[in-house]
Amino acid sequence: MTVPTDLGTPRAATPDLLRSVFRQHAAGVAVITAPGPRPAGFTATSLTSVAADPPLLSFGISTGSSCWPAVSEAGHIGVHILGEHQQELATTFARSGADRFAPPTSWRPGPHGVPLLDGVLAWLVCKVVARVPAGDHRIVLGQVVEGDPEGYTGTAGRSRPLLYHEGRFNALRD
Structure with a gap:
């Protein structure tokens, strides 16, 4: 196997550099929800499994996000792993100013009031x-x-995740 040796031209660390590099990193797509007088939720690609015992996970959220006030106060949150059939849902929860829980979003109150x-x-x-x-x-x-x-599980009986890569939602290819 030939290993490429051209690493290109280094660029200074900036927010744009970080975004450009991470566009090359495929990530699973999740929606995080929080309860409140008005439920809150947002699309996240930063979801990470942290530990098995006790079972811990993490995600990042901007303090400038419209969902931050709800997440900052929430005792419990919901984490939803999206399937390839849910690109529209991912887009809705990523859109600023959208009423994310209005139809056609289908949801229900769960444990601890979490949507x-x-x-x-x-x-x-x-x-x-x-x-x-x-x-x-x-x-x-x-x-x-x-x-x-x-x-x-979809019509074929298999679960296929939604991915985010190069600034777009994508599905796995066979």
């Missing part, structure tokens, strides 16, 4: 255990309290 989205591949409800400052974001640590790993 749960219908038709997702899997979901978790997590107790928020920390909000760690990280620049203009917070890294939220959640401890899983319950969930369902066997959500929507």
